[in-house]
Amino acid sequence: MSNFFLILMGFFIVFANIIGFISYKKKKNLYFVAFTILLLSVLFGAIGGILALILIRDAFAIFYGMQVGYYLLINSVIVFIIAILVTVFKKYGSRKI
Numbered sequence: 672m673s674n675f676f677l678i679l680m681g682f683f684i685v686f687a688n689i690i691g692f693i694s695y696k697k698k699k700n701l702y703f704v705a706f707t708i709l710l711l712s713v714l715f716g717a718i719g720g721i722l723a724l725i726l727i728r729d730a731f732a733i734f735y736g737m738q739v740g741y742y743l744l745i746n747s748v749i750v751f752i753i754a755i756l757v758t759v760f761k762k763y764g765s766r767k768i
Contacts, residue, residue: 676723680739683719687711687743691750701754709747716740 690711691704698704720736727735 675726676719676735679719679722680742683715683739684742684746687715687746701750701757705747705751705754708743708750712740712743712747715743 687708691708694707695701695704716736716739718736719739720733723732723735724730726732
């Protein structure tokens with residue numbers, strides 16, 4: 672059962688990043704991608720929690736959904752930091768000292 676949830680967690684992370692990549696191709700804005708992944712962390716966390724409640728039938732299974740949401744939240748923060756770094760390098764990278 673735990674292998675199923677690990678595979679599901681990996682699927683949610685990969686799927687959120689693919690949706691973020693598609694939204695980047697449309698909008699060309701990394702901040703929008705970070706916000707999209709942040710919203711997907713809430714959505715996939717809720718879906719993972721509901722799936723865990725249905726499959727495990729235990730009240731503590733909701734913490735699985737929180738764990739999925741936490742990993743996607745960390746992923747969103749990483750994308751946001753990359754967006755800040757890209758913005759700084761675009762703005763100040765072409766200057767010569």
